[in-house]
Amino acid sequence: MNNENFYEKAVRDIYEAIAREKTVKTLTARHKESIEGRTSTHEIDIFWEFADEDITYKTVIQARETTTLAALFAMVRIIRDIPGQTVGVIITQPVYQKDVKDMAASAGIILYELIPPVTQDVVEQVVDNVRINVDKDWVKAEKQRVGLGDEPVQVTNQPKYAFLYDEQGRLLDSVQGIFDSYGKQRELALVGRKQSIVHTFGAPVFLQTNHELVPFVKLTSIDFDLELVNANELPGEEMVEYILDKVFRFFGG
Incomplete structure (x- = not known):
């Protein structure tokens, strides 16, 4: 150019x-x-x-x-x-x-x-409309188990910086890592086109919370919009x- x-x-x-x-x-x-x-x-x-x-x-x-x-x-x-x-x-x-x-x-x-x-092409990803979907039945049962009743369990306000764990509490990835994995798969031809992504999990995955009695919640999926943009x-x-x-x-x- x-x-x-x-x-x-x-x-x-x-x-x-x-x-x-x-x-x-x-x-x-x-x-x-x-x-x-x-x-x-x-x-x-x-x-x-x-x-x-x-x-x-x-x-x-x-x-x-x-x-x-x-x-x-x-x-x-x-x-x-x-x-x-x-x-x-x-x-x-x-x-x-x-x-x-x-x-x-x-x-x-x-x-x-x-x-x-x-340089002519520097592609960056823009993620928007993030929604982390929890397993409501699992969360309800877990709150009943620890005696919380209807008390809400707060997760992080910055989901992209949150980490994901398996059933044994071992670190698997971060929410940002999920975003990045999709960004790397996208072709340059898709630059400028917004894609709606629904990421589901093949095995149980948990997100850390700020609650002492329920330190993790089980997830079902993560929904988000992904757009590749030319930074130039x-x-x-x-x-x-x-x-x-x-x-x-x-x-x-």
Whole structure:
């Protein structure tokens, strides 16, 4: 993945996230189109016009691998040629030149600085909606045996850090280990697709509790949602949120 493709992809992710943005009302969103200004036509990566209550804002978003003074001058010409409250956004690699940063700030140009990933694909697993299912009949019988009646038996509030044991109290695995075993089995082609997993046990398995009289409870299954995500994927919603915050700050909102 080269830098140019990385920044162009960031712009595309922003454009797709704009369609899902609910905090403001999008009036116009265009990607890779020509926009008519007062005096000329401009080729723009994204033109986004949105309303926040009674105020309308316009943003011009461009991808630039390197941001120079010349690139800023070009952006200034565009945003000054488009009527209304218009601000420019440049998606670029980190900018270290003070004169470039100072000019961008004074001209109403937001520098969204991103560092390209070193490798193209770094896959991570995201686990959600975890439900640990206990053997209710076993738990009821165990509580009756120790004289607890209906007193609840509390298990850990952080199930992924809990350990699993066999009938002899020997450590078998952790709940996180169960998650990891499924993550390793998933193909890269499934990246971005959420999978609902029901993990059952072939032999009796127990989870440690915080109760002195019932130190373990028997489990029947562990349910969870598993999604493989590319760690190098840019979160479009977060980028849009950042841009909105900067726009409102610039105009004193």
